Amino acid sequence: MTKAEKLRKLFEGKDLIRIAGAHNGLTAKLVEQAGFEGVWASSLEMSASRAVPDANILTMKDYFEMANNMNESVSIPVVVDVDTGYGNSTNVMHMVKKFESAGIAGIVMEDKLFPKQNSLLEGGRQELASIPEFVGKIMAAKNAQQNKDFMVFARIEALIAGWGHEEALRRARAYAEAGADGIFIHSKQKNPKEILDFIKAWDIKIPLILCPTSYKLMVSQIKKLKKVKMVIFANAGLRAAVQAEKEVLRKLNQTGDLKKVEKEIAPMAEIFELQGTSAMKEEEKKYLKKDREDIEAIVLAAGAPKSASLKKFLDSKTPLVMMSINGKSLLERNVETLKNAGIKNINVLVGHLAKKVRCPDVNKIYSCDYQNKYILHSIFSAEKHLGWRTLLIYGDIIFDNFLLEKLLKAKGDIVLAIDASYKNLPPRGKKLDLVRAKYQPIKGHRKIENLRSNPIIKIGQKLGSREANFEFIGLAKFSEKGSRDFKKFYYQAKEKYRGKKFHEAKTFETADMSDLLQEMINDGYKIDSMEVSSGWSEVHSFSDYKRVCEFLSERKND
Secondary structure (H helix, E strand, O other), X not given: OOHHHHHHHHHHOOOOEEEEEXXXXXXXXXXXXXXXXXXXXXHHHHHHHOOOXXXXXXXXHHHHHHHHHHHHHOOOOEEEEOOOOOOOHHHHHHHHHHHHHOOOOEEEEEOEOOOOOOOOOOOOOOOEOOHHHHHHHHHHHHHXXXXXXXXXXXXXXXXXXXXXXXXXXXXXXXXXXHOOOEEEEOOOOOOOHHHHHHHHHOOOOOOEEEOOOOOOOOHHHHOOOOOEEEEEEOOHHHHHHHHHHHHHHHHHHHHOOHHHHHHHOOOHHHHHHHOOHHHHHHHHHHOOOOOOXXXXXXXXXXXXXXXXXXHHHOOOOOOHHHOEEOOEEHHHHHHHHHHHOOOOEEEEEEOOOHHHOOOOOOEEEEOOOOOOOOHHHHHHHHHHHOOOEEEEEEOOEEXXXXXXXXXXXXXXXXXXXXXXXXHHOOOOOOOOOEEEEOOOOOOOOHHHHHHOOOOEEEEEOOOOOOOOOXXXXXXXXXXXXXXXXXXXXXXXXXXXXXXXXXXXXXXXHHOOHHHHHHHHXXXXXXXXXXXXXXXXXXXXXXXXXXXXXXXHHHHHHO
């Protein structure tokens, strides 16, 4: 339902409509929060907010921008005080199209000559337009509107100008006949008698609108006046704000102590709420994701350490990822690196000594039957986190920011970080995930390595050292498509190879991640690589541990 429809339905209802003055989005929100049925975009308030007289000094564009701001800030109808219509009938038609297209519910136009002065200004110039001229404006406004529910109200200033009761009635009847949706009868007398006389004499069925600023009629009294449908409290909010601000600023200037006025000012939390800060934060959570906030990192830490030297070093109650490296656990260091890269969704796949794995701001996922399952099937304990962009990280490696940034920028749906330097290292007492990439490492030209595409042809632990040219370091990136494809191939292979040999594995149930990647490669799927030669280390043995501790200590001292 549009706001024009809401306003029209209010006029068709039985209750008195109460609207209150505002001059910007904030004050319009206060009107809505107070429980009024609509907002009065007051010409006086809008002019006063710009510190200029209410005398047509501001342009239609000025008023439109402020009214539009109010309308966008509330869910209730906004009725705009458009003074004399900003010009002749041609200007009025343009104005109606402009305000209506912005979702304004209705306008009130007064029958004064341009430029007008405020009706309540003591000694103000109150010159009225001729009846034919203003009738033309009313007809122009009604003919210009596109939405049948948009409402055009005629404001009678005859009583303000001192032209008397009969002239006010004559004008009101002419404007009603011209198509006005309601008549706003105005008075600056302190006694409501001339208003009550007008209401008593009003013999046309279109509704009346009152604005009891000078004369004092309460809502309970107005409700008894059956011909009156809407009451406008035109500027009480503005006057209250001015009075309160003057007093607070005076006290603050005198005392220089904010505590002296603390009880008289709204808390900052309320200001944030009026600004819509809470709603903004909720929307940000849903929609405003940064480039890396939808990346799911999965750290594979379910298995127990296999190295005899590490088993001897670690007590039986410490998981590998929780061993201390210069005061921080291996897991904490990797999580810190991920967070520094903007990755917040970090999951740790646990199994061995699961309760001992502790790290702030990570989601622990328990891998059932981890003792009998290999890496591939453990990964699928975290299947629900494999629907987005995903990082898979082996739990026994440590890596730096530079390497991670390089991987995140690498192109490809599935990208494995690979290193050729394994051939220069002494035997490490473990089976390596070796890789045969399409191209050999380029010695001494590491920058060129970053630019080329080097797809993987073979991967596995049984590749011969002559055939392999790289080692998979245990760090992989999947695009959203890559994650979906990885899952699709897993379930296809599970159906096809159940209980059977699967690449290097004796059965599908004992498969490694490299087995599934090889299945994808054999099917023609492109597995990309990112060549590295530094920035990471495995922590597989006690000598690895010592080397990493020494390196981090030296870097800290540098």
